[in-house]
Amino acid sequence: MLDAVQRRILEEVADLHETPIGAYNIRANGQSAERQTTANVDIVTKADRSGIDVHILPHTTNESVHIPVVISESGIEEIVYNDFYVGEGADVVIVAGCGIHNCGDQDSSHNGIHRFFLSRGARIKYVEKHYGEGDGNGQNIMNPTTEVYLEEDAVMEMETVQIKGVDSTDRRMIATLAKGAKLIVRERLMTHGQQSAISYYHVDMNGEGCSCDLVSRSVARDESYQKFDSLIVGNAPCTGHTECDAIIMDSARVLAVPQLDANNIDASLIHEAAIGKIAGEQLIKLMTLGLSEAEAEEQIIQGFLK
Amino acid sequence: MLELRNVSFEVPSENSDNKIIVNNVSFVVPDDKFVVITGPNGSGKSTLAKLIMGIEKPTSGQILFDGVDITEMSITDRAKMGISFAFQQPVRFKGIRVLDMLRLASGKASLSVSEACTYLARVGLCAKDYINREINSSLSGGELKRIEIASVMARGTRLSVFDEPEAGIDLWSFQNLIRVFENMREHTHGSILIISHQERILNIADEIVLISGGKVTTHGRADTILPELLAGTSSDMTLCSRFHEEGGKSDA
Ligand SMILES: Nc1ncnc2c1ncn2[C@@H]1O[C@H](COP(=O)(O)OP(=O)(O)OP(=O)(O)O)[C@@H](O)[C@H]1O
Ligand SMILES: [Mg+2]
Numbered sequence: 001m002l003d004a005v006q007r008r009i010l011e012e013v014a015d016l017h018e019t020p021i022g023a024y025n026i027r028a029n030g031q032s033a034e035r036q037t038t039a040n041v042d043i044v045t046k047a048d049r050s051g052i053d054v055h056i057l058p059h060t061t062n063e064s065v066h067i068p069v070v071i072s073e074s075g076i077e078e079i080v081y082n083d084f085y086v087g088e089g090a091d092v093v094i095v096a097g098c099g100i101h102n103c104g105d106q107d108s109s110h111n112g113i114h115r116f117f118l119s120r121g122a123r124i125k126y127v128e129k130h131y132g133e134g135d136g137n138g139q140n141i142m143n144p145t146t147e148v149y150l151e152e153d154a155v156m157e158m159e160t161v162q163i164k165g166v167d168s169t170d171r172r173m174i175a176t177l178a179k180g181a182k183l184i185v186r187e188r189l190m191t192h193g194q195q196s197a198i199s200y201y202h203v204d205m206n207g208e209g210c211s212c213d214l215v216s217r218s219v220a221r222d223e224s225y226q227k228f229d230s231l232i233v234g235n236a237p238c239t240g241h242t243e244c245d246a247i248i249m250d251s252a253r254v255l256a257v258p259q260l261d262a263n264n265i266d267a268s269l270i271h272e273a274a275i276g277k278i279a280g281e282q283l284i285k286l287m288t289l290g291l292s293e294a295e296a297e298e299q300i301i302q303g304f305l306k
Numbered sequence: 307m308l309e310l311r312n313v314s315f316e317v318p319s320e321n322s323d324n325k326i327i328v329n330n331v332s333f334v335v336p337d338d339k340f341v342v343i344t345g346p347n348g349s350g351k352s353t354l355a356k357l358i359m360g361i362e363k364p365t366s367g368q369i370l371f372d373g374v375d376i377t378e379m380s381i382t383d384r385a386k387m388g389i390s391f392a393f394q395q396p397v398r399f400k401g402i403r404v405l406d407m408l409r410l411a412s413g414k415a416s417l418s419v420s421e422a423c424t425y426l427a428r429v430g431l432c433a434k435d436y437i438n439r440e441i442n443s444s445l446s447g448g449e450l451k452r453i454e455i456a457s458v459m460a461r462g463t464r465l466s467v468f469d470e471p472e473a474g475i476d477l478w479s480f481q482n483l484i485r486v487f488e489n490m491r492e493h494t495h496g497s498i499l500i501i502s503h504q505e506r507i508l509n510i511a512d513e514i515v516l517i518s519g520g521k522v523t524t525h526g527r528a529d530t531i532l533p534e535l536l537a538g539t540s541s542d543m544t545l546c547s548r549f550h551e552e553g554g555k556s557d558a
Contacts, residue, residue: 303401
């Protein structure tokens with residue numbers, strides 16, 4: 001059973017106030033704590049290493065899978081391999097997320113390696129949220145890797161959010177798209193203090209008519225550092241779009257390294273990147289409504305990261 | 307009541323002399339009055355509005371609001387005292403919705419959707435189409451302008467300053483906009499200061515202030531000033547004719 005701290009962190013990362021409906025696997029302090037499967041969604045513990053295999057039957061719809069991870073002991077370091085096999089024509093929501101509560105002096109780290117195999121015409125919405133807290137000296141470290149294999153006409157929509165408390169993150173996403181497949185990524189990131197966040201994306205668009213839309217919005221405060229590194233490869237007639245939009249504050253640093261690689265005359269690839277401080281006139285406008293400068297700043301950031 | 311006393315605003319220019327943008331301006335906007343400022347492009351009208359809101363600080367002179375010297379006060383404090391300002395060029399925000407903006411403006415986080423909609427309806431926007439839209443680059447210029455006006459109305463303060471509210475508003479909505487201001491004048495207990503080039507807005511003013519080259523050249527009751535203005539005898543028009551002369555010269 002989960003304790004109160006773990007429950008609260010669970011709320012932060014998965015918006016779970018109670019036991020989720022549908023299939024779930026809750027991992028706490030390095031162990032599988034609670035699990036439920038359904039007629040269409042099976043969850044099996046891996047035999048050779050830590051992690052789970054999630055099998056979703058073809059044409060499963062209106063179901064969700066929650067696989068949150070909670071770490072509340074200091075000094076836990078884990079690597080977890082989770083594989084998702086999504087059957088043909090299925091349409092499901094998968095909610096992952098990792099919350100670390102670290103009040104000790106040792107670093108806690110979670111390295112989640114998630115692989116998604118979507119069969120023909122399968123669709124998933126994948127939501128992951130990373131959150132850290134704790135007043136100890138130990139660092140909260142999260143290094144998620146997401147590997148995505150989209151077969152013909154498969155669609156994956158991913159929402160990834162990291163707003164608070166993660167000291168160091170190095171996230172990688174590698175995706176391969178077949179004919180007509182579609183990948184949509186929405187990243188929201190905020191770093192403060194001495195935090196560092198690296199986002200790396202590599203998308204291979206191999207099939208005719210596939211598309212990818214990758215949008216990152218981030219706010220870098222204090223002395224934090226962010227790197228947005230994306231590579232989109234168009235090997236077929238396809239459309240790709242990446243956008244990195246960052247607000248920089250205080251003495252932060254933001255590095256955007258966008259790369260487009262077109263190997264086909266009908267590959268249409270676009271990258272947009274903008275880094276800048278909050279526009280002075282936006283602050284002024286909100287101040288004319290009676291907000292203080294700090295309140296105005298918060299409103300602008302909140303809206304931007306929504 | 308708003309009072310400007312010998313307000314000047316200068317900026318450094320390339321040569322050693324400062325450029326005077328607002329030059330020793332004094333006038334009063336009495337309670338419950340509707341005052342329109344007009345004058346040629348570049349005469350300093352928007353700058354004057356920014357000085358009143360605190361976005362710029364005068365290089366000399368004083369600004370008083372309800373008898374309190376607000377010259378050194380911040381934008382936020384002036385806003386809290388009861389001054390609002392609709393920008394000539396409204397600002398766009400990624401992620402802030404029309405509803406959020408109206409909530410911030412009204413100071414009520416609990417402002418209901420239907421209350422917010424009434425403000426939008428008053429500026430002629432079909433509320434349900436707009437309430438959840440972000441105030442970003444997807445809005446047209448006219449839509450943005452109306453939302454800006456609605457947000458100042460939602461504040462309902464004792465002094466509302468509008469900088470060219472008619473700009474970008476289509477012909478068909480213009481009459482409604484006039485009605486909006488007439489309504490505001492009847493129902494709000496506060497003063498309205500509008501910067502405008504539009505005869506139909508000048509028509510409904512109590513008082514008109516004519517600014518030219520950073521100076522107040524004429525100030526008085528609308529019914530006495532307006533005929534003079536329209537007849538082209540004011541200094542405003544003198545400036546215009548000079549413009550034409552110069553244009554003619556360069557053509558030759
Ligand atoms: N910070 C500044 N530095 C230099 N020049 C300025 C500054 N602010 C305003 N000006 C100049 O002052 C003059 C008055 O500008 P202002 O925007 O107040 O004019 P306006 O009367 O509102 O004109 P319009 O009718 O075109 O809106 C212009 O010539 C403008 O270029
Ligand atoms: Mg102006």
